[in-house]
Amino acid sequence: MEYINDITINEGIIHILDNNADEPILNEYLLDMNDDIYKFLLKHVQKILRDEELKYAIFKENRNIVKDLSQEYLNGNDNLLNISKELSNQMFTLMRSNGNILSCDLLIVSISTEYGPMLGIMKMDYIKNYVHNVDYKEGKIGINIITQFTGLPGSGQKIQKAAFIKPMRDDNKFDLMVLDKKKKSKDNEEYGSNYFINNYLGCELIDNERDKTKNFLNAAEKWTRNNLSENADVAENVRSTIKKKLKDEESIDINDISHELFQQQGVKENFTQYLKESGVENNINIDKEWVEKKLKRVRLKIDKDIDLYVNEETYNDNTRFEIKRNGDGTINMVIKHVSNYIEK
Structure with a gap:
């Protein structure tokens, strides 16, 4: 754009x-x-x-x-x-x-x-x-x-x-x-x-590049909420993989990313079909400037009663914030080495 x-x-x-x-x-x-x-x-x-x-x-x-x-x-x-x-x-x-x-x-x-x-x-x-x-x-x-x-x-x-x-x-x-x-x-x-x-x-x-990039990210998030609400482990992997692709790649092919994200053929087809029905094209040229602004900060709503705001650098820094997988579909989010905090 x-x-x-x-x-x-x-x-x-x-x-x-x-x-x-x-x-x-x-x-x-x-x-x-x-x-x-x-x-x-x-x-x-x-x-x-x-x-x-x-x-x-x-x-x-x-x-x-x-x-x-x-x-x-x-x-x-x-x-x-x-x-x-x-x-x-x-x-x-x-x-x-x-x-x-x-x-x-x-x-x-x-x-x-x-x-x-x-x-x-x-x-x-x-x-x-x-x-x-x-x-x-x-x-x-x-x-x-x-x-x-x-x-x-x-x-x-x-x-x-x-x-x-x-x-x-x-x-x-x-x-x-x-x-x-x-x-x-x-x-x-x-x-x-x-x-x-x-x-x-x-x-x-x-539609311009920003519209298409935004539509892809929103549709992927809606699919994740609808289909992985009880599996935080897989949901986190989907979200992290998509954000990494948006940051690192110039374009995204929805068939390729579906193949990378999921092993079961039925899930792959369900994901790609949902995106297409949401108006997402097969190949999206990524609006890098919009992605940079959008992903600068991560807002997490955890189990309906915890809100957490984390900037992108901290979210990806394992010395300060870490995702630990429990093997049963749940995850632990660990905030490390806290030296100061305030209440708002």
Whole structure:
């Protein structure tokens, strides 16, 4: 996967899309990129591009307003002010046709990265803020707390829907990166739909190396929980072998690893069949950067009543942490040479 680390924000603009209004409030000026605003935007962009739910996508073949406008800008045929208005009008039209889509500010940014330029679209859903209100009654001061529903997500909060679009070229693996989180709510069904991907962006999601690696590890873990819940010895061997393969190899063949893990033919077939039914391909190119981050720390839930967090180095250091096999399907986990501990 293309992990973007070098980000420069070139320009940005924000428009107000209130589904209680008859039309959007469209900005006529680009944002003033002072230090505070730049840092605010940069933190949101970084957080989105590092989010594990960020997906690759390709635009559909049919004509699409977002595709056409983004390419006009990225190819230098129009400016951000003009295309951002049209992008906002398109979103507002969807909002008016679907009353469940939350009001928002639509933030459009142009960024430069180590992989080239991108156009970012971020749907900044309003959040509830509480502020004080001062009234003067009969010469006395009265202070109340009131709610406001026009606050933007802070730099420490997550945006639910965003897209970062690349210039379309013949050798591209993908056209855009998409974040489309679906938030369940009893009062609002907006996040149960795919309007952002299907109706607004007009794109199709495709799996990347991180998705495939993550899917393989999750499917293998689910199979292990379902089939080896009463055999900690074998379960530990399965987990350790898979993690070692992910660390050491560039790719994994599920038939090969099944043959390495199990002796009984029926178990091998059951394991590989489960992975395939879970959408795992026969051969997976491993996302090494995701594996490095994912396996940095091991969390163990032991017999439903013990939680243990161990970093990878300690887990693999027999002088500090050791797995002892008892020969009856159980194992002992031994923490050694403890010189200090605290309670939390």
